[in-house]
Amino acid sequence: MCADTPKTDDTEAPDYRETLFLPQTDFPMRAGLPSREPGWLAHWEKIGVYHRLRERARAEGRKPWILHDGPPYANGHLHIGHALNKILKDMVVRSHQMMGYDARYVPGWDCHGLPIEWKIEEQYRAKGRNKDEVPVIDFRQECRRFAEHWIEVQREEFKRLGVTGNWEDPYLTMDFHAERVIAEEFMKFLMNGLIYQGSKPVMWSPVERTALAEAEVEYHDRESPAIWVRFALRETAKDGSEIAPDLKGAKVVIWTTTPWTIPQNRAIAYNPDISYGLYEITGRPEECWARIGERLLIADRLAGEVMAHARLDASMYRRLRDVTAEELEKLVASHPFAGAEGAHGEWDYEVPLLPGEHVTDDAGTGFVHTAPSHGDEDYQLGLKYGLKMTWNVLEDGSFRPDLPFFGGEVIVTEKGKEGGANKAVIDKLLDVGALLARGRIKHSYPHSWRSKAPVIYRNTPQWFAAIDREVGDGKDEFGRTIRERALTSIDKLVKWIPISGRNRIHAMVEARPDWVLSRQRAWGVPLTCFVKRGAKPDDPDFLLKDPAVNARIAEAFEAEGADAWYAEGAKERFLGPDHDPEEWEQVFDVLDVWFDSGSTHAFVLRDREDGSPDGIADLYLEGTDQHRGWFQSSLLQACGTIGRAPYRSVLTHGFTLDEKGNKMSKSLGNTIAPQEVVKQYGADILRLWVAQTDYTADQRIGPEILKGVADSYRRLRNTMRFMLGNLAGWDEAERVAPEEMPELERWVLHRLAELDHRVRKGYMAHDFQGVFQALFTFATSDLSAFYFDIRKDALYCDAADSLRRRAARTVLDILFERLTTWLAPILAFTMEEVWLARRPGEESSVHLQDFPVTPADWLDEPLAAKWEGIRRVRRVVTAALEVKRREKEIGASLEAAPVVHVEDAALLDALRSVDFDDICITSGIQLTADPSPAEAFRLPEVPGVGVVVERAEGEKCARCWKFLPDVGTHAHPGVCGRCDAALAARESTGGEAA
Known part of the structure; x- marks a missing residue:
């Protein structure tokens, strides 16, 4: 093999370097990506690559292929998860375009919602301003300007990653047309009978004073108080009959990590399949709240654990007997605060024992304290058995002022810290003799992803989309209800990548409750509806359903945006001449932002010229958290309006961790900002990292x-x-x-x-x-x-x-x-x-x-098989040469002319049919079927091949460096025959090397 700048030991031979066809290129070894990539971005923008591809696709009649962009939130610089997501999308779009599709990509942004509103409120607080004193349209305009700023920042950061798309005309959920369509999509739900006002527990942020969607909640470890509480059984059963004598005076023990919910208790749940026992206290230490002789109902599997928390060892209690499900079903308890001095009869009601499948004996006591206003399972049990709801907790997370003992106590403070409500309830339980044990427990607890403060379940009037009601007339090939259509879409219409995504979202949709659509905020698309003054939510004419009113709203939003809802005289304008404004109340809650982004299929895929011909995307691509977020909100929203999922396939990627596998956190200092990677290495290194990872x-x-x-x-x-x-x-x-x-x-x-x-x-x-x-x-x-x-x-x-x-x-x-x-x-x-x-x-x-x-x-499979054999033998030869180089017996491989012993006759014929010395980069080679001598080099993984390395005969060619017998015997001094002929040809063409 010739080197780039060959030299020769033969001082009499000319320097033949200028006669070689050496590589010539301006392509640098060092990439210099950080400084050079912006130039290529400018080149693409100058020649309009994306739009030229669209023109070409139209001219050629290419089949559209649409990746619909899940909108990032217009709030702050991009993080590494954004970079991973957008680079993956770009690879999808570019590759499909180059495979012959019309691969369109319209980037978009989610613009409404609490995080932006929260930022504006923070600015107000820093200036001593009160948000409630600012006209709502002025406030909304500030939110709009905030979003506009971050859209521009993020747009440039995405483009710097090399992401192609229609950056000049992205979609924004705050565009006037988008706000119109979002309102229209809501009004389709309204007209189809899916909207209702109900009161049920929802995730509530006391700090932000609004309901939250599940996707707006994240879970962090938190230490909470744990209490074991005794509920005394009443002496008569539900049917008025006497209960068993040994149950009279007995107490049911419950366990909870939310003591503040005890004042809202309405029942106790048990599981008929669990084994329960009646236990009697026979002894006690000094520091103990149990009393000798009292009888407690506890699940058998948990009895020892409960007693240990009450500081009772096995010698201090005994099991009296089984308590059957039939007995439990008849029992009624009293609330621990019933009859307490100063309670004013607040808790003087029966607390029935009710069967519930959600009760387990994995932890606790086997009995679950049930507050229908503060938990979904509790609420469902309350619906089933007609339990009353309570209204004790206000929007700021405090108890109503007139609640005995606890009025004004705060569950979560405005700074997100634990208030005094838990302590006040525990102290009162101790005061009335109901507390059996207490402790602290570290567990996963829901927090608002924006304020990072704990959230609570709170019963509050909200607007819901019913996912189990028939949609309109209920006639649809994929199901009668949103849930049926969604599950059919998941199973039959959508390809999930990886397949585990199907199981994840199927389980979520199958078990999810109705969709809470309302938020008590200002920055968003309002719930464009009117309610009959004085009517009840279950009255047939409670909600106004008038196509003419809806049309006026849509027309105004198209021209003025959703601010039109808040303008002076809006109610009269929208109700028109057919409805008396005094008879109707305008709703001012705003829609859950997940309804906004869930509606994007309508104003992007359906309405845009560069959308999808049938309004369905070929692919949605987001992180796995979007099974409970955008994938699901888009699915439910579309199933309510177009009857099926708005996508044909869904691809999910995981989360980005640091090198040790830890979650990235500013507090840990382990975050990797994409901007810094681009600055140090260039965007292509970040793109290559994405390509090399199992996303x-x-x-x-x-x-x-x-x-x-x-x-x-x-x-x-x-x-x-x-x-x-x-x-x-x-x-x-x-x-x-x-x-x-x-x-x-x-x-x-x-x-x-x-x-x-x-x-x-x-x-x-x-x-x-x-x-x-x-x-x-x-x-x-x-x-x-x-x-x-x-x-x-x-x-x-x-x-x-x-x-x-x-x-x-x-x-x-x-x-x-x-x-x-x-x-x-x-x-x-x-x-x-x-x-x-x-x-x-x-x-x-x-x-x-x-x-x-x-x-x-x-x-050519036969040729490939032949060359696979040749390469196997070559590996033995090159390994043998490397040994000789290490032993200093040869320098370069061209100094060698190995003898290669090959047992397989067909393989030997294959080697003889090619220039195997060139393949091995040696000056000569001898192929033989003779058995390998003992000293031959072998590789265990290539049996039947042995190599003996011999030195090549002849002199070194001054031009190609091969050692050949004919060097020096040709017209040009110091070269071999091949090089002599090449030199002669060069001279005949005027001396050009290339």
């Missing part, structure tokens, strides 16, 4: 991981640089037809045909890790370490018109077309640089190309 699981990122990614990038870049350097001066006249190529070149074409199938299949399946790994292995192993290594000699030293050199350059040209396009969706910047190195021009871009069509006849 379906949680991914890790950090300095050491990024260094490894950068190393992979450098290796790939070197492959591309070699290719470009050896294509210098390429002329189409050099092209060699595949059937005329040497076998080695035809083997490369076979590999390309295999890769074409692998790449297309991988991109269709969004398997970027598999695509990149296949291409990287091919580039570094099949090309750099094998094909390029072998063909350096022919490319540098053969005559310009030699078949072998022309075939190699033809293959390099073919490789260029495929590798640049195949890798362009992943390494968007670098492949543009590679492309422009050979295809310069103001209008040129690799991103305007499709994947080249690969001829089917390039596939």
Whole structure:
């Protein structure tokens, strides 16, 4: 093999370096991505790559393929999760475009909602202003300006990552048309009979004073008080009959970690399948609230644990007997505060024991204190058995002022800390003798993702979308209700990637309650409806359902946005001449922002020219948390309006962790900002990290991981640089037809045909890790370490018109077309640089190309099998040469002429049919069927092959460095016959090397 700058020991031979076809390229070894990538961004913007692709797609009649962008929230700089998500989307869009689709991508933003409103309120508080004193439209305008600012910031940050799309015209949920459509979608729910006002417990933030959606809640560990409380049984059963004598005076023990809910207790739940016992206290230590002789009902499996918390050991209590489900079903208890001095009869009601499947004996006592106003399972049990709701907790998280003992006590303070309510309730339970034990427990507890403060379940009037009511006339091929349609969509209409996503969202939709649509805030799309003054929620005419009113609202929103709802005279304007404004009340709650984003299919996929022809997206792609967020809200909203899911497939990715697998947190100092990665390495390194990771699981990122990614990038870049350097001066006249190529070149074409199938299949399946790994292995192993290594000699030293050199350059040209396009969706910047190195021009871009069509006849399985055998033997030869180099017996491999012993006759014939010395980069080689001598080098994984390394005979060629017997016997001094002929050919063409 010739070196880039060969020297010779023969001082009489001329310097032949200028006669070699050495690589020539301006493509730098060092990428300099941080400084150079902005130039390619400017190039794409100047030539309008995205819009030119749309024009071409229309002209060619391409099939649309739509990835619908889940809107990020317009609030703050991008984090690494944003970068992962948008880069994945970009790879999907670019790859589908290059596979022949019209792959449209409209980026969007979620603009309404509490986080922005909260920021404006923070600014007000810092200035001593009161939000309630600011006109609502003025306040909403400030929220709009805040969102506009962050949209611009995020847009530039997304573009810097190389994300292509219609950035000039994104969708925004606060655009006037979007606000109109969101309101129209709500009014479809209204007209279809799905909207009702109800009172039930919802996740409530006392700090932010609003209901929260499940997706707005995150769970953190929190230490809470745990209490074991005794409820005394009444002496008569539910039917008025006497209960068993030994149960008279007995007490049911419950356990809870929310003591503040005890004043709202209305029942006790048990499970008929659990074994319960009646236990008697026979002894007690001094520090104990149990009393000798009292009898307690506890689940048998938990009795020992409960007694231990009450500081009773096994010698201090005994089990009297079983208590059957039939007995429990008849029992009634009294509230612990019943009859207490100063209670004023507040708790003088029966507390029935009720069967509930949600009760377990895994923890607690086997009995569950039930407050229907403060928990969903409690509420469902209350609905079933007609339990009364309580209204003790106000919107600020405090007890109503007139509640005996606890009036004004706060559950969660305005700063998100635990208030005095728990302590006040515990103290009162102790005072009335109902407390059996107390403790502290660390458990996962819901918090608002914005304020980070704990949330509570609170009974409050809200607006709901019923997911089990018939939609309109109930006629639909996919189901009569939203839930039925959603479950049918999940199972029959949507492909879930990975499949575990199906199970996750199916379980959520199957078990979820009605959708709480209302929020008690200002920045959002209002619930555009009117209620009959004085009517009850269950009255038939409670809600106004008038298409003419709806049309006036929609028209106003299109022209003025949702602010029109708050303008002076809005009620009269919308009700029109047919309705008396005095008879109707205007609703001022705003819609859950998940209804906003759930409606995007209507104003993006349906209404935009660059949306979807049938209003359905081919793909939604977000993190796994969106099974309870955007995936689900879009599914439920669309099932209420168009009867099915708005997507055909859903792909989910995991979360991004630090190098140690820890969740990223500013407090831990382990966050990785995408802006910093781009500044240090360039966006392509971040894109390559995305491509190399298994995004379906949680991914890790950090300095050491990024260094490894950068190393992979450098290796790939070197492959591309070699290719470009050896294509210098390429002329189409050099092209060699595949059937005329040497076998080695035809083997490369076979590999390309295999890769074409692998790449297309991988991109269709969004398997970027598999695509990149296949291409990287091919580039570094099949090309750099094998094909390029072998063909350096022919490319540098053969005559310009030699078949072998022309075939190699033809293959390099073919490789260029495929590798640049195949890798362009992943390494968007670098492949543009590679492309422009050979295809310069103001209008040129690799991103305007499709994947080249690969001829089917390039596939040659027999040839591939033959060369697999050749490569196995080559591995033995190169390993043997490496041993001799380490032992200083040879320097370069060209000093050797090994003897290769091969037992397999067919394999030996295959080796003799090629220039195996060139394949092994030696100056000669002897192939023999003779048995391997004892000293022969062998590899265990390649049986039947032995190698004895001999030195090559002859002198070293001053031009190609091979050791050959004929060196020095030709017209040109110090060269071999091949090089002499190449020099003669060069001279005959005027001395041009390339």
